[in-house]
Amino acid sequence: MSTAMAFPDFFQFHLPVRIVFGKGLSKDFSAELSSLGVSRAFLVTEKFLHTLKIPDRIRQALESAGVGIAGVFDEVVPNSEVGLCERGAEAARKAGADCIVAIGGGSSIDTAKAINLLLSEGGKLLDYQGAQTLTRPLKPLVAVPTTSGTGSEATMVAVINDPDSQSKISLVDRYLTPALAVLDPELTLTLPRRITAATGMDALTHAVEAYVDIESSPFSDALAAQAMRLVARYLSKAVIDGGDVEVRSALQIASTMAGVAFNHSMVGVIHGMAHALGGMCHVVHGEANAMMLPLGMEYNLEVRERKFAEIARFLGLDIRGKSDRDAGLEGIAFVRQLNQELHDLAGLPTRLSDVGVSRDRLPEVAALAMTDGSMFYNPRDVAEEDVLAMLERAH
Amino acid sequence: MTFFQDEKHLYKCLGGLFEKVRRDAMIGPKLATAALVIRFLYEEPEGQITIDLKTPPGDGTFFSTFYGKNDLEADVVMSMKADVGHRFWFGKVNLVAALTRRQIVAKGPIPKILKLLPAIQPTYAMYPEILKELGEDKILLA
Numbered sequence A: 001m002s003t004a005m006a007f008p009d010f011f012q013f014h015l016p017v018r019i020v021f022g023k024g025l026s027k028d029f030s031a032e033l034s035s036l037g038v039s040r041a042f043l044v045t046e047k048f049l050h051t052l053k054i055p056d057r058i059r060q061a062l063e064s065a066g067v068g069i070a071g072v073f074d075e076v077v078p079n080s081e082v083g084l085c086e087r088g089a090e091a092a093r094k095a096g097a098d099c100i101v102a103i104g105g106g107s108s109i110d111t112a113k114a115i116n117l118l119l120s121e122g123g124k125l126l127d128y129q130g131a132q133t134l135t136r137p138l139k140p141l142v143a144v145p146t147t148s149g150t151g152s153e154a155t156m157v158a159v160i161n162d163p164d165s166q167s168k169i170s171l172v173d174r175y176l177t178p179a180l181a182v183l184d185p186e187l188t189l190t191l192p193r194r195i196t197a198a199t200g201m202d203a204l205t206h207a208v209e210a211y212v213d214i215e216s217s218p219f220s221d222a223l224a225a226q227a228m229r230l231v232a233r234y235l236s237k238a239v240i241d242g243g244d245v246e247v248r249s250a251l252q253i254a255s256t257m258a259g260v261a262f263n264h265s266m267v268g269v270i271h272g273m274a275h276a277l278g279g280m281c282h283v284v285h286g287e288a289n290a291m292m293l294p295l296g297m298e299y300n301l302e303v304r305e306r307k308f309a310e311i312a313r314f315l316g317l318d319i320r321g322k323s324d325r326d327a328g329l330e331g332i333a334f335v336r337q338l339n340q341e342l343h344d345l346a347g348l349p350t351r352l353s354d355v356g357v358s359r360d361r362l363p364e365v366a367a368l369a370m371t372d373g374s375m376f377y378n379p380r381d382v383a384e385e386d387v388l389a390m391l392e393r394a395h
Numbered sequence B: 001m002t003f004f005q006d007e008k009h010l011y012k013c014l015g016g017l018f019e020k021v022r023r024d025a026m027i028g029p030k031l032a033t034a035a036l037v038i039r040f041l042y043e044e045p046e047g048q049i050t051i052d053l054k055t056p057p058g059d060g061t062f063f064s065t066f067y068g069k070n071d072l073e074a075d076v077v078m079s080m081k082a083d084v085g086h087r088f089w090f091g092k093v094n095l096v097a098a099l100t101r102r103q104i105v106a107k108g109p110i111p112k113i114l115k116l117l118p119a120i121q122p123t124y125a126m127y128p129e130i131l132k133e134l135g136e137d138k139i140l141l142a
């Protein structure tokens, strides 16, 4: 067998989002706004952020840049739903908005993508399920993430719950990608410890899954690798000293890098399980990922030993003289240890039983996980009994 | 080049495959578990084929096929040039890459479609054999 790297038959790297970073940048990003040529912004956010005065801060930045506020929609909840998006779009339309500004975590940004789609193209959300169904750009979407984990500010994906069909609608379209992502680590300085820990583990999971899955490419690998290095080095520090803007910067950057990586190579079995745990048992996305990450890594180790050895290196381990498999196992042990540290520091749950998941629901969770789109991209063919075994071990 | 001269030729070749698959005791039942109506919309030449994996036909086959326009409501619509469709059934199109490049546009629940891919693997070997039987050696791919 050749020792050279095996390159994929085909890959694409396309980044339609302009990413800007700066400490305090969310107070003034007028230069970037002016190039978008917009005048009436519709804000999509979460009520809870008002207590941190974050929407006000963005509002002032927009107004001082000469962009009027067409309206504010602050009804976003953790797992956004179709009806909510349609209400938001109706409000944006009535307000005469010509751009959408998302302020918040993954759910706010995904909701804003769906609102923008409906505002720009009309119709029902269900009509747009699929891949690359749009034929022209939507209105400009600006994403201002207030957590460091989702990566949604850099992706073309939005996942919205559809209570009618009891399933999730996935919209995948390059035109859904925000036009502008404003990364300001100051917005994350006040994030509570447990949210910092969970969102950081979400970012790490994006990076690990993007790095090993079947659609990975040299470009996505480079970004995933750097995201892993940053999360491994800084996540515990951010939990201990949330006010350290340098540490917060590292995580903010890592999160977006991991987002760009998985926007190209997708995620795998770990997210498949996390989505099902979120949908059925309301387990917080990042916490579900944290619990399932070492188990999913073990599951995939046998088909990606070289890559898992590299992951151990990105996580900061010295793997010289070790076999790929042993190095990979050390990387997995590192992730377990990180989880334990985050448990001790931030109360991050380490068992599904700690977050109210009852054991007798696990077969249903496993069955639902098998229907998740991410399973397809996992490097090892996923069997339902193996998923159930992983869930049981995490319980 | 275009492989198919016209709509009729398209139905003869791709239909030849679908007619065989819907009687195939190995592949047919696996596809039927998806319980979807899938419509393939072709261009150059124009045509459409609908396969109904939802309603059991009750004639000993595992699903029904319809050639040309029909009124069934489709859960998934896959649009592509007929040549892409032809190459696909030889196993020569990476579906994920084709979706990324917009060579195939898929509307509907994509995860359910991706799940069918393992089940249709064996059809890639069947298609060239069927074309030979139909005397269509000219459009075989190397």
Ligand SMILES: [Fe+2]
Binding pocket: A150, A202, A206, A271, A285, A289
């Ligand atoms: Fe995630």
